[in-house]
Amino acid sequence: MTTFTDAHLDIAWSSLKNGRDFVSGHPDAAAGLPELLAGGVTLACATVFCAEHDDESTPAELAERQLAYYDALPGRSDHRVIWPADVMDVGMCTPGEKICLIGLMEGCEPVAVPEEMEAYYRRGIRVAALTWNRNNRWAGGCEGKSGLTTEGVALVKEMDRLGMVHDVSHLSRTSIDDLLGTARGPIIASHVGADAVYSHARNLTDDHLRAIAQRGGVVGLVLYSKFLGGGRPSFGDAMKHLMHMLAICGADAVGIGSDMDGGFGKEDLPVGFHTAADLPRFAEALAGEGLSAHEIDKVCGGNFRRVLTSVM
Numbered sequence: 010m011t012t013f014t015d016a017h018l019d020i021a022w023s024s025l026k027n028g029r030d031f032v033s034g035h036p037d038a039a040a041g042l043p044e045l046l047a048g049g050v051t052l053a054c055a056t057v058f059c060a061e062h063d064d065e066s067t068p069a070e071l072a073e074r075q076l077a078y079y080d081a082l083p084g085r086s087d088h089r090v091i092w093p094a095d096v097m098d099v100g101m102c103t104p105g106e107k108i109c110l111i112g113l114m115e116g117c118e119p120v121a122v123p124e125e126m127e128a129y130y131r132r133g134i135r136v137a138a139l140t141w142n143r144n145n146r147w148a149g150g151c152e153g154k155s156g157l158t159t160e161g162v163a164l165v166k167e168m169d170r171l172g173m174v175h176d177v178s179h180l181s182r183t184s185i186d187d188l189l190g191t192a193r194g195p196i197i198a199s200h201v202g203a204d205a206v207y208s209h210a211r212n213l214t215d216d217h218l219r220a221i222a223q224r225g226g227v228v229g230l231v232l233y234s235k236f237l238g239g240g241r242p243s244f245g246d247a248m249k250h251l252m253h254m255l256a257i258c259g260a261d262a263v264g265i266g267s268d269m270d271g272g273f274g275k276e277d278l279p280v281g282f283h284t285a286a287d288l289p290r291f292a293e294a295l296a297g298e299g300l301s302a303h304e305i306d307k308v309c310g311g312n313f314r315r316v317l318t319s320v321m
């Protein structure tokens with residue numbers, strides 16, 4: 010069984026928003042615990058996402074609610090979910106039996122001042138993206154053109170001091186340039202497509218793909234149809250993005266960050282791809298493209314495992 014890492018799952022946000030139980034799974038969910046285990050996922054970034062919500066709660070209150078959801082998962086799942094995972098947990102995690110989770114803050118809206126990031130680090134957050142789509146006090150999001158603010162530079166430095174991973178997924182192109190020039194720690198794109206295959210503000214240019222690979226980072230392929238092509242893209246279209254990323258970045262710098270059950274549903278996955286249990290199709294397709302077994306292991310899980318365990 011190929012072992013997968015999924016660098017982006019909005020588990021708490023989607024479970025709380027849709028009233029679905031992650032542990033037992035739900036007919037409408039693509040990435041509940043049953044599907045993730047069936048797909049061979051042993052490690053995933055579980056997001057704290059507070060940039061968009063319908064109630065009056067503050068981002069910090071929403072973050073607390075989502076972290077509390079993750080804190081309860083090990084007990085509720087008979088310890089098949091490990092949160093927050095450490096290096097030994099990941100090393101001992103058997104595919105199909107358990108899944109290790111580590112926290113990813115998608116948009117730093119819950120953080121008021123850089124010094125507050127340490128409290129989130131202690132709660133299990135090891136990856137952070139300064140923004141979601143919109144600009145915030147830290148940086149420009151992909152809906153705009155502005156870059157990092159002075160406060161954003163200070164937050165990047167605090168993340169480096171703590172030893173965290175930077176995620177560029179929702180940043181504007183200017184913010185990505187600024188981050189590449191400012192950050193010392195690892196840089197990833199947890200869930201993106203390739204702009205050269207299908208142009209979209211959420212997809213990375215070849216220059217940015219190359220820059221992340223050159224400094225030892227990893228770019229994760231998103232499975233949201235809207236970013237992969239016009240109309241309803243196929244699994245083959247998703248593979249085109251993955252193969253382009255591999256051509257630009259090499260086999261040490263590409264992975265998967267599906268975002269399944271994030272801001273989209275099963276109907277927005279590529280045609281022929283239904284749930285996380287279908288992830289092994291990537292291993293088959295990569296073998297069909299001529300990748301070696303070792304390269305397939307790296308792309309499916311090893312590359313993100315390398316970067317994420319380096320900050321656990």
Ligand SMILES: [Zn+2]
Binds near residue numbers: 115178179200268271
């Ligand atoms: Zn996202």
